[in-house]
Amino acid sequence: MPEALSSVVTMTAMTREVRSPWSEFWRKFKKQHIAMAALAFVVLLTLIAILAPYLAPFDPENFFDYDRLNEGSSLVHWLGVDSLGRDILSRIIWGARISLTAGFVSVAIGLVVGTALGLLAGYYEGWWDRIIMRLCDALFAFPGILLAIGIIAILGSGMANVVVAVAVFSIPTFARLVRGNTLMLKHLTYIEAARSIGASDWTIVMRHIFPGTISSVVVYFSMRIGTSIITAASLSFLGMGAQPPTPEWGAMLDAARSDMLVAPHVAIFPALAIFVTVLAFNLLGDGLRDALDPKIERG
Amino acid sequence: MLQYVIKRLLGLIPTLLIVAVLVFLFIHLLPGDPARLAAGPEATPETVDLVRQDLGLDRPMSEQFARFIVGTVHGDFGKSLRTKRPVSSEIADRFMPTFWLTVWSMVWAVIFGMAIGVVSAVWRNRWPDHLGMTLAVSGISFPAFALGMVLMQIFAVKLNWLPTVGADSWKHYILPSIALGAAVAAIMARFTRSSFIDILGEDFIRTARAKGLPEKSVIAKHALRNALTPVVTMMGLQFGFLLGGSIVVEKVFNWPGLGRLLIDAVDMRDYPVLQALVLLFSLEFILINLVVDVLYGWINPTIRYR
Numbered sequence: 001m002p003e004a005l006s007s008v009v010t011m012t013a014m015t016r017e018v019r020s021p022w023s024e025f026w027r028k029f030k031k032q033h034i035a036m037a038a039l040a041f042v043v044l045l046t047l048i049a050i051l052a053p054y055l056a057p058f059d060p061e062n063f064f065d066y067d068r069l070n071e072g073s074s075l076v077h078w079l080g081v082d083s084l085g086r087d088i089l090s091r092i093i094w095g096a097r098i099s100l101t102a103g104f105v106s107v108a109i110g111l112v113v114g115t116a117l118g119l120l121a122g123y124y125e126g127w128w129d130r131i132i133m134r135l136c137d138a139l140f141a142f143p144g145i146l147l148a149i150g151i152i153a154i155l156g157s158g159m160a161n162v163v164v165a166v167a168v169f170s171i172p173t174f175a176r177l178v179r180g181n182t183l184m185l186k187h188l189t190y191i192e193a194a195r196s197i198g199a200s201d202w203t204i205v206m207r208h209i210f211p212g213t214i215s216s217v218v219v220y221f222s223m224r225i226g227t228s229i230i231t232a233a234s235l236s237f238l239g240m241g242a243q244p245p246t247p248e249w250g251a252m253l254d255a256a257r258s259d260m261l262v263a264p265h266v267a268i269f270p271a272l273a274i275f276v277t278v279l280a281f282n283l284l285g286d287g288l289r290d291a292l293d294p295k296i297e298r299g
Numbered sequence: 300m301l302q303y304v305i306k307r308l309l310g311l312i313p314t315l316l317i318v319a320v321l322v323f324l325f326i327h328l329l330p331g332d333p334a335r336l337a338a339g340p341e342a343t344p345e346t347v348d349l350v351r352q353d354l355g356l357d358r359p360m361s362e363q364f365a366r367f368i369v370g371t372v373h374g375d376f377g378k379s380l381r382t383k384r385p386v387s388s389e390i391a392d393r394f395m396p397t398f399w400l401t402v403w404s405m406v407w408a409v410i411f412g413m414a415i416g417v418v419s420a421v422w423r424n425r426w427p428d429h430l431g432m433t434l435a436v437s438g439i440s441f442p443a444f445a446l447g448m449v450l451m452q453i454f455a456v457k458l459n460w461l462p463t464v465g466a467d468s469w470k471h472y473i474l475p476s477i478a479l480g481a482a483v484a485a486i487m488a489r490f491t492r493s494s495f496i497d498i499l500g501e502d503f504i505r506t507a508r509a510k511g512l513p514e515k516s517v518i519a520k521h522a523l524r525n526a527l528t529p530v531v532t533m534m535g536l537q538f539g540f541l542l543g544g545s546i547v548v549e550k551v552f553n554w555p556g557l558g559r560l561l562i563d564a565v566d567m568r569d570y571p572v573l574q575a576l577v578l579l580f581s582l583e584f585i586l587i588n589l590v591v592d593v594l595y596g597w598i599n600p601t602i603r604y605r
Binding site: 134135137138141142143144145146149150152153154226230233234237238239240250253257260261264267268271274275278279282283286 | 325580
């Protein structure tokens, strides 16, 4: 008899759809067509960035078509040629590599450091909390791009330093977000239960609190990438990031400024590239938020 | 209320101190010897030493810090390495154009942003909402410098309706303030919409509708007033964003403001100017945040006593 009962139990468990958090998320996310399209675009763009050496028709820095300076779209140069005779499409394809790497790496650094600090501050409170939150306040006291400019003034211009600078101003936002979640989660019964059976602080934080913060961190991560790509491009536009002839989108726009009157297309395509990329990340972020955490603030 | 303001002001002291230390350490973190930078590339070692003494860079750090704090309080930041003029007068010349640019951007960004947000919330999931939110998500995705360049190309170069660069008349303010304010308007629109939707679901709105008030007065009188609280906070936060954004937009429009002064100072390693500007920007930002917190406490007394 017990055997028959257990087989019945297995049967009902099998027939009911398994609802893991992941499948639940995917079920909700799949329904959002715009976010799905944005995800597809981000994947496509990542592939383009990885395969840039095989996809770009010309060398982005060292190929000069002197017969077609500032010429518009043609069969040879799909997006036209810039004032030095370089193929704009090739430069945009290579630029995708730089912008995506800059956006992703800088936010990833901010996420790792900020999450660690947030968990520390929220879980231990007391002095940890005071010191970490004061430091975050001080970082918040500088408007984002100004902080980045200050850091670049110290480290020198260049794309690697831009990544560091953007990472530094992503840290406090992640720290605050995770700290808030941690403070809320650590008073819940299941954390108390874990502590009462003698789980170590490390186990409680990593196995029980951290997973509870993931969904808001992921939403913030994707929203932040768009902002970071814009900031990195802005810094290059100001001449503090990628230096010419590097095909960075912001730097390309800066270079196109002097020829705006005769060749607006040189500026329009990199501007569109930034816009579409950032738009995709923002729409993806909106979709992730709606699927993961409908309560999180917009903005 | 006064107690709350005083408490908040006192709470600023640690942050201000950390900011002051950071800005002070800033020149010592800059690559190269500041005395060498000030003396110029052709200076002999003797001249560099003289300049070092003149700038007080040979004194102990604690004394330098004390002098820096005293100087800051008196508004004395030394002389610009580039123009040899006092930093304070360099900044004074450039302050107003940036100030007005920021204010105008904020004004129209708030008006348009809130209008779009309210319309989107009231006609939720219908075409005005879709249109408004498409505009908004585009607004936060278009970098200010690219938008500035596009606007200049269309309205100044092609149509010749507005001037391209400079800050001489009110017409000069139109394009830069649109370029600068677009992202803020977009954020305000998204934020107002979600805050408005939350409010429209509240019980007192149902009560107002149930007692037969026309929809117009429900929205204008009951919902709008209550949705304003979070929007005010958001506005304050965005001011910092505008301060930062003005740096980029000023380059596009060749604007004679603080942003361009900052860029030039970074290029020329003009550290006294750089130091003063970083301090000024962060001070402005901190003060704005304080004003917002006080306003917030005034609108919503429950948060004051936390």
